[in-house]
Amino acid sequence: MSEQAKPDEMYTPKLQEFSYAISHDLGAAIRGISQLTGLLEQDISEKVSDKERYWMQLIKGSADKAQSMIDAMTLYTRLESSREVSVELELNLLIETMLSKCLDENAGLLNGNSPDVSLNLQAVKLHATPNHWKLLLTSLINNALQFQQPNKAGEISISLQVITSQKAVLVIEDNGIGVSESKLSGLTKPFSTTRNYQDSPNLGMGLSYCARIAQLNQARLYFGESELGGFKVEYEFSI
Numbered sequence: 001m002s003e004q005a006k007p008d009e010m011y012t013p014k015l016q017e018f019s020y021a022i023s024h025d026l027g028a029a030i031r032g033i034s035q036l037t038g039l040l041e042q043d044i045s046e047k048v049s050d051k052e053r054y055w056m057q058l059i060k061g062s063a064d065k066a067q068s069m070i071d072a073m074t075l076y077t078r079l080e081s082s083r084e085v086s087v088e089l090e091l092n093l094l095i096e097t098m099l100s101k102c103l104d105e106n107a108g109l110l111n112g113n114s115p116d117v118s119l120n121l122q123a124v125k126l127h128a129t130p131n132h133w134k135l136l137l138t139s140l141i142n143n144a145l146q147f148q149q150p151n152k153a154g155e156i157s158i159s160l161q162v163i164t165s166q167k168a169v170l171v172i173e174d175n176g177i178g179v180s181e182s183k184l185s186g187l188t189k190p191f192s193t194t195r196n197y198q199d200s201p202n203l204g205m206g207l208s209y210c211a212r213i214a215q216l217n218q219a220r221l222y223f224g225e226s227e228l229g230g231f232k233v234e235y236e237f238s239i
Contacts, residue, residue: 026070034063069191072205076190079132079212089128092121092160095170098137099158106145115145115154115174122160124168126239132213139206140233144174147231155228162239170235173226184223210235 037060045053096119103114141158148154155175162168179187186192188211191204207223210233214221219237226232 030063030067030070034060034067037063068203072203073190075135076205076208076212079135079209080216085131086127086129089126089130089133091124091126091133091168091170094133095119095121095137095158095160098134099141102138102141102145106142109146110148113148113154115148115156117156117158120157120159120161122162122168124160124162124239126168126237128217132217135209136213136235139209140170140172140235143206143233144172144176144231147176148174149177149230157226157228163236166238168237168239170237171232173228173232174230175226175228176230178225178230179223181225187223 037056041053041056041060048056099117099119103110103117107114141156144156145154152175157171157173159171160168161171187207190208192208211221213219214235214237217237219235222234222236224232224234
């Protein structure tokens, strides 16, 4: 297993300020491009050729993707400020809730071929930031769901185990397309497309969120090859 959550020397308050400025100013311009292109397409749709209509769709699609990337970057830089609220969580129940939500949200992508999900969850209570855990679980579960191998029955295993009186570990693994060892170090880079393939809605930010959350909570994040044949993530944290 390769450890991924290491100190982030590049992360500074100035980066957060820069992200806010980008989100507000550049985001407004990009939203304008998307909205105006959509209005233009509606207004002159009967007067343009199929090629010109396709060009407008490309412009709008690119603007929408750029806006999604800005939103993702803003969320990433705000993770530090969002960790202030800490409440007691029943983590095993939260995992079940987030799994159900992710399966529903990915129903279209899965097209009726939901993977077989096995759960082995010990009861774990801890005081933590709910938004961090929800984003972590969403990112890891979506990662397992969205990188299944075509034409192969999917398998996902999720376990939650107490390993000492002060530590627990969450393990999520799948039998999907996997990642070569040489590419593991690049998975947490923002907007990494190392594992993306055609038809995936993934922006390449999920594992970046996870690494940042691990850093902020003094947790340890490991990536490796699953015995199922795909990708394996271990998240070791304090309880």
